[in-house]
Amino acid sequence: MIIHDDLNLSYSGASAESLGHFRRALHQFQCYIEDPVASVDAAIKASPEFVMGHILKAYLHLLGTEPAAIPVARGCLAATVGMPANARERGHIDAVAQMLDGQWRRAGRLLEDVSIDHPRDILALQAGHLADFYVGNTRMLRDRIARALPAWSPDLPGYHALLGMHAFGLEENADYARAEAQGRAAVELEPRDGWAQHAVAHVMEMQCRTPDGIAWMRANPAAWSTDSFFKVHLWWHLALFHLELGEIDEVLALFDGPIHGERSTMVLDMIDASALLWRLHLRGVDLGQRWSTVADGWQPLATAGNYAFNDVHAVMAFVGARRPDAIAEVLQTQEAVLLGNDDNEAFTREVGHPLTLALKAFGQGAYDDTVRLLRPLREIAHRFGGSHAQRDLLDLTLIEAALRAGQHNLATALCAERQPSRGHSPLTRQLLRRCEPLSLAA
Structure with missing residues (x-):
């Protein structure tokens, strides 16, 4: 059976009931709220031959980089074998297969082709957008969405998600004014759109508009944090604004509460926990047992070897918790990854492995080694994903390693580099003051 949705896309094996569940799952995925897996399971239950139901479920288990979710996604792909599918759906099937093989760039290209032929396929756009993020394809974060915009209008379902994704792509390409406008427009259309909310937060972070960022995040937290599986990252953004102001007590309260209070072991949540604690660690803040709880969460996942960006954040926790054996296990896993031929091999070789070694050196107090390892990575760090x-x-x-190593000229130069965009930042001023005695002594 073939049925069409409100975007004039056709779906093989679907019924009116299953399509309703599917559209609900799409909306939940677009906003990062509620339980899209439960909704898509309902769609599959209503129509077991619903090809895109199985594909959406696969994406939901792949796009969080959770190691334990990969077998579920593999089962979803296997379920589509022999099912009737149109050309658009076959494009999705092929993209999922490439993701499962660790070929994220190829998957992104396949989804690009789907979007070119079907610019209203919002799932192809969103899955492709996230693939671009994971491989560090900054230009396509913007342009994949920009290509589809002419085919859309505000009255179409999911338009807010298109604006939110475009906002993030614009921000990552330093088009801040347009990014903020698009992101605000998306949130006005759908206040629960967490991706759009976060795109505007990114703009304010990049422009060091700290008071604006706090006001933006605190204006309506119920909209973006209620029953949201993106809420930890959004609270993390609020914590960064407070950290920029040196409001350490507020940052620790956010960490102990909405960021890590529930001890989430979702990879994306633990990345935020590690990243926030590492920033506090660089400032010499006493973190008590906080490192240990984050390291405990990473321990069973850190040797999955499926994404170098995750490895690095696990190692931050292991350095902070003083777990050299766990660091050694990550490095051993990375050595095995370097024998492969998927995209993570390149992520690991170019950025992840040397960055892991740099973090290990920092934890050992070998700050000159940290500097040596980090300096070549800055201009290529986008290659292993992240914002x-x-x-x-x-x-x-x-900067911190250079200061501790006594490399005062480098530390001064790196701080000066931050001044045009962050000259009014309390953190920048603090770092510059730490450089001054070194410069005078020289």
Whole structure:
């Protein structure tokens, strides 16, 4: 059976009932709220031959980079074998197969082709957008969505998600004014759109508009945090604004509460926990047992070897918790990854492995080694994914390592580099003051 939705896309094996569940799952996925897996399971139960139901479920288990979810996604792909599918659906099937093989760039290209032929396929756009994020394809974060915009209008379901994704792509390409406008428009259309909310937060982080960022995040937290599986990352953004102001007590309260209070072991949540604690660690803040709880969450996942960006954040926790054996296990896993031929081999070889070694050196007090390892990575760090805001951790670690190594000229130069965009930042001023005695002594 073939049925069409409100975007004039056809679906093989679907019924009116199953399509309703599917559209609900799509909306939940677009906003990062509620339980899209339960909704898509309902769609599959209503129509077991619903090809895109199985494919959406596969994406939901692949796009969080959770190691334990990969077998579920593999089962979803296997379920589609022999099912009737149109050309658009076959494009999705092929993209999922490539993701399962670790070929994220190829998957992104396949989804690009689907979107070119079917610019209203919002799932192809969203899955492709996230693939672009994971491989560090900054240009396509913007342009994949920009290509589809002319085919859309505000009255179409999911338009807010298109604006939110475009906002994030614009921000990552430093088009801040347009990014903020698009993101705000998306949130106005759908206040629960967590991706759009976060795109505007990224703009304010990049422009160091700290008071604006706090006001933006605190204006309506119920909309973006209620029953949201993206809420930890959004609370993390609020914590970064408070950290920029040096409001350590507020940052720790956010960490102990909405960021890590529930001890989530979702990979994306633990990345935020590690990243926030590492920033506090660089400032010499006493973190008590906080590192241990995050390291405990990483322990069973850190040797999955499926995404170098995850490895690095696990190692931050292991350095903070003083677990050299766990660091050694990650490094051993990375050595095995380097024998492969998927995209994570490149992520690991180019950025993940040397960055892991740099973090290990920092934890051992070998700050000259940290500097040596980090300096070549800054201009290529985007190759293993993440956002500009997340990768700023490399710069902050390099500055701190240079200060501790007594490399005063480098530390001064790196701080001066931050002044045009963050000259009014309390953190920047603090780092510059730490450089001054070194410069005078020289």
